[in-house]
Amino acid sequence: MKDELKVGIVGLGRGAGFIRPFTTITETKVTAICDVDENRLNNAAQQLNIEKRFTDYEKMLEDDIDIVVLATPENLHAPQSISALNAGKHVVSEVTAATSIEQCYELVRTVRKSKTKYMMAENSCYSPSNVLIKNMVRKGLFGEIYFGEGEYVHNVKSLHHDSKGNPTWRYYWQVGINRCNYATHSLGPVLQWFDERAVTVCCLGTGVHTDPEHAMEDTILMLCKTASGALIKIRIDMLSNRPPNTYYSLQGTKGCYEGTRGFGDKQKIWLADYCKNGEWKPLAEFEKEFMPERWKNPPEEALKAGNVGGEYFELRDFVDSILHDTNPPMDVYAAMDFTVPGLVSEESIANGGMPVQVPNFREID
Numbered sequence: 001m002k003d004e005l006k007v008g009i010v011g012l013g014r015g016a017g018f019i020r021p022f023t024t025i026t027e028t029k030v031t032a033i034c035d036v037d038e039n040r041l042n043n044a045a046q047q048l049n050i051e052k053r054f055t056d057y058e059k060m061l062e063d064d065i066d067i068v069v070l071a072t073p074e075n076l077h078a079p080q081s082i083s084a085l086n087a088g089k090h091v092v093s094e095v096t097a098a099t100s101i102e103q104c105y106e107l108v109r110t111v112r113k114s115k116t117k118y119m120m121a122e123n124s125c126y127s128p129s130n131v132l133i134k135n136m137v138r139k140g141l142f143g144e145i146y147f148g149e150g151e152y153v154h155n156v157k158s159l160h161h162d163s164k165g166n167p168t169w170r171y172y173w174q175v176g177i178n179r180c181n182y183a184t185h186s187l188g189p190v191l192q193w194f195d196e197r198a199v200t201v202c203c204l205g206t207g208v209h210t211d212p213e214h215a216m217e218d219t220i221l222m223l224c225k226t227a228s229g230a231l232i233k234i235r236i237d238m239l240s241n242r243p244p245n246t247y248y249s250l251q252g253t254k255g256c257y258e259g260t261r262g263f264g265d266k267q268k269i270w271l272a273d274y275c276k277n278g279e280w281k282p283l284a285e286f287e288k289e290f291m292p293e294r295w296k297n298p299p300e301e302a303l304k305a306g307n308v309g310g311e312y313f314e315l316r317d318f319v320d321s322i323l324h325d326t327n328p329p330m331d332v333y334a335a336m337d338f339t340v341p342g343l344v345s346e347e348s349i350a351n352g353g354m355p356v357q358v359p360n361f362r363e364i365d
């Protein structure tokens with residue numbers, strides 16, 4: 001194993017934010033960046049003092065980097081992951097993993113053949129409250145869990161056109177197809193709590209009310225049934241005129257959790273063994289006892305990375321999977337579990353909410 005893993009980052013909007021955590025991880029160094037937008041590329045290179053800059057992604061793959069970080073438009077994630085894996089690079093891909101089922105088959109088959117690692121960077125699985133709930137579920141505090149919710153309500157209409165009025169990738173891939181697009185932030189953590197995948201989805205929408213131009217209905221609801229029979233409700237809305245919020249909930253036989261919907265809400269929890277009078281308690285009261293140790297006492301490296309959660313731990317875990325040759329935390333199968341329900345929901349919504357099977361990518365040839 002090399003002493004230092006060299007990192008190349010592609011797509012310098014969101015991608016620029018990965019530079020700091022990789023800089024603090026002692027075994028990695030960002031040596032190359034790439035963007036088709038030369039202004040963005042040169043600004044980032046100057047600000048962040050990175051020597052190698054590329055406008056051609058395939059040229060960057062010829063360089064001696066070990067890890068490629070993809071923060072490009074969603075429709076490019078699968079083809080660019082496949083090129084990088086074929087070039088012998090480890091891949092961290094932004095969400096979602098793919099924009100079609102065909103891309104998913106090709107990606108999974110490429111990862112299987114590859115000697116390098118692939119991870120989808122679903123950072124909501126690393127938000128402190130989602131990590132805490134996962135740990136409490138594993139310790140049995142909720143009893144048998146059977147219902148969960150995830151919501152992503154974020155009006156991003158301002159990002160659907162560029163400054164010249166041309167449609168951006170979000171216009172086509174986030175709101176240009178009528179299905180439960182961009183659902184991984186909502187579904188990922190909830191599936192991790194259940195430790196299973198969705199086997200069937202039913203999807204319905206509200207119709208288009210805010211702007212006749214886009215194909216995606218304003219609010220989309222996707223119901224996912226897991227193999228054990230649990231139910232997960234996902235709401236995605238990137239169009240309605242309102243403030244944003246991200247919400248999660250969980251129900252089990254011995255406890256329940258409700259996240260926040262903004263405006264001063266507190267994350268709250270009720271557990272039969274801890275709340276004897278049937279009252280809610282703030283989730284924060286359970287951190288001392290149940291938050292994993294590294295979150296309570298983050299290492300120096302994490303503090304230097306600028307936050308104690310999210311991207312740092314996610315990337316640290318990925319680098320460790322390379323160094324120790326273990327499975328990355330959100331491997332290609334988890335990436336499929338989080339991404340594919342949203343893709344197949346297109347068939348359900350087109351057929352009045354008909355239940356649609358979700359292919360199990362662990363079992364494909």
Ligand SMILES: NC(=O)c1ccc[n+]([C@@H]2O[C@H](COP(=O)([O-])OP(=O)(O)OC[C@H]3O[C@@H](n4cnc5c(N)ncnc54)[C@H](O)[C@@H]3O)[C@@H](O)[C@H]2O)c1
Pocket residue numbers: 010011012013014015034035036037040055057071072073074076094095096121122123
């Ligand atoms: N995990 C999160 O919380 C989170 C947040 C924001 C965005 N994202 C994801 O990050 C990705 C980027 O989002 P963004 O908001 O930065 O979008 P953006 O449009 O601001 O940035 C994308 C960049 O990719 C560049 N690009 C496009 N095609 C390219 C190519 N072929 N080669 C090299 N560069 C290319 C563009 O010039 C642009 O600079 C998306 O997939 C989005 O889903 C994730």
